Every structure is written in structure tokens, then in C-alpha cells.
Amino acid sequence: MQENFDLQAHNTFGLSVRARYFCEAASVQQCRDALQFACAADLPLLVLGGGSNVLFREDYPGVVLHMTSRGIDVINESAGTVLVRAAGGENWHGFVQHCLHTGMHGLENLALIPGCVGAAPIQNIGAYGVEVKDLITAVEVLDVTTGEIAELSREQCEFGYRDSIFKRGLRGRKIILSVTFRLQRAPLVNVSYAALAQAVSHIVDPQPQQVFDAVCAIRRSKLPDPAALGNAGSFFKNPVISRGLFEKVARDWPELPAFPAGDAPHTSVVRDSVKVPAAWLIEKAGWKGRRLGHAGVYELQPLVLVNHGGASAADITSLAEQVMGSVEQKFGIRLEPEVQWIPPRSMD
């Protein structure tokens, strides 16, 4: 347990905020020890993986528990289907690579997403036409109050678009120890996403390795590397709005793009709703490439907020709030952060 610990290397925004206490946990026992320490000291506890989906708005007044558990095990295999369980502290991209190299397919489209396996179910990570919920069969959790271990089925996780029960009813109440995935031995690929289909269009029968390579290449060309430019990926979700609101906005902005809502967030399933691209709204509100002090909106992808170097937690928070405010004022559409704010906003 380290005291007054600088979290700069543990959040991809690269913000220099401090945790009152910080420890690593590679085992269930170490998780339980940390929980006991926090409970005895009457302090809150925050589980951290790669810190790639968090915005620390201030120093953390409790215990930050960094998951470092390792292990990838095939637990069952039949008729070409493999159940593989990975520890919460495994690096996500490393796990995707391991599965590809050992002939277990389905995760290729989710290559190069930063962070750890244990965080993947939290916001149901998704990219290039695949959401992780479609591959997860179970999530093993440790209850932070009782210290008991349980397994949640996919249904119990209540997955939605960048959403799950871990962001709502179970927020902060479970430590994800491991995740079990159902993968395929057959080299099936999913190139339904237009940009990916385009990238492999010169290949007659694209194989999983080629899809993996194409996803990595697209991501490297579009998204800033947090090691070079601090960021947390897409800062905002694409808003899911009612068709009525869409038609109202489209009267003034006929070029406003819209997509089928798909899985709307579980809490606010809107019938007959559409998804509109947050990047489009932010760009039209004039924010693309703009800077406020050391914080900025990335010039190649306005969904991404960046730390140009030396930005404070307050700088990023203020930029995010101003972007949300001006999009709402211009279009009447409220942007919702995808990144988890610590502490949460009062309306979360």
C-alpha cells in the first residue's frame, strides 16, 4: 500500500492526480486485503485497469486498486466452440493477440483497444461492427462488501450500447476477477463495418489475421496514441435520440447523419429512436481542433479530447463541459460522456 501516489502513469490522459493510497492486486486474496484496508480506514475504493476510460477530476481520497492478475485458460471446447477465461488484469490487446495466435476467433475487430480484460464488460467495449457482449458468456465478480465471489451470466450483466449493469446498479460494488468468452475455431470474420470492408476489399477471402491487421492499421491512422498525446479514446457516446427530436433538428440541419439505434442504453431504451454521431455535432458546433489552454479537441477526430501536455484535471473537465453545453445549445441534444468521471457528475 503506497501513500500519496501519483496516478499520472495510470491514466491515459496523463493527468497528475494523486491517490491517497495505491496498491496492486494479482490475486483474490490481495483484492480482499485491499478491501479490508479500505473498510477499516473508512475510505472509498476504486478499481483501476489501464486507466484508459477514466477522467480523474481531482485527487482520489481513497484506495486505488490496480488489477494485475494474469491467466488465460481454455475451460471447455466442443464442436468448434471454445470457452476461454481471462483474468481481469490481463492486457486486452495482448489477450486478443493470444486468441488469434492460438486459433480462437471472434475478437479480431476489437484489437488495439487499450486497457484490461476486467474493464471490457464495464462499458461493453465495441469497435468495427463488434461488441464484446456478443462474445461474453460469464463475468466472475468479487463483492466489495461481503468479499464473496459469484458468476454473472451475460443476461445478468444487462449489456447495452457502451453500457452494462456495472455502470448502473452494480457501479463500484463488484471487482471483476475474470471474464469468460465464447470463441470459434473456424476462421470466421466480420467485415460488416464499412471502413473495414473497404480496407480489406482487395482481399478475396480475408482471414482473421488480415482483419486484425486492418483494424490495427485503421486505428493507428485515426486515433492518437495516448503515449504521445494523452486521451481516453471517444470521450462522448453517440447520442440516441427520439425520431421526433431527430426530425426537429434535421429541419435546420438536413445533412445530419443518423443510424439505427441498435442497443440503446439499458436505462433509456427509446422506441423508434436513432443514433446520431457525436463527432458531427461537435464539429458543427465549431470545436474540431480547438484548444482551451493545454486541453483540446483532437483535430482528426472531434470525439476525442486530448491533453496537449500539462493539462490539469480541471482543464479537461472544463473543456468537456463547454463542448456539451454548446452542442446542447445549438442542437438541443445532450451529449453523454463515455469516459467515467471520478468523482461522478451529480447527474450520473
Ligand SMILES: Cc1cc2nc3c(=O)[nH]c(=O)nc-3n(C[C@H](O)[C@H](O)[C@H](O)COP(=O)(O)OP(=O)(O)OC[C@H]3O[C@@H](n4cnc5c(N)ncnc54)[C@H](O)[C@@H]3O)c2cc1C
Ligand atoms: C486511444 C483509445 C482508444 C479507445 N478505443 C475504444 C474503442 O474502440 N471502443 C471502446 O469501447 N473503448 C475504447 N476506448 C476506451 C477504453 O480503452 C475501454 O473502455 C477499456 O475497456 C478501458 O479499460 P481500462 O482497463 O483502461 O479501464 P479503466 O479506465 O482502468 O477503468 C474504467 C472503468 O472500469 C472500472 N474497472 C476497471 N477494471 C475493473 C475491474 N477489474 N473490476 C471492476 N471495475 C473495473 C474502473 O473503476 C472504471 O470505472 C479507447 C481508449 C483509448 C485511450
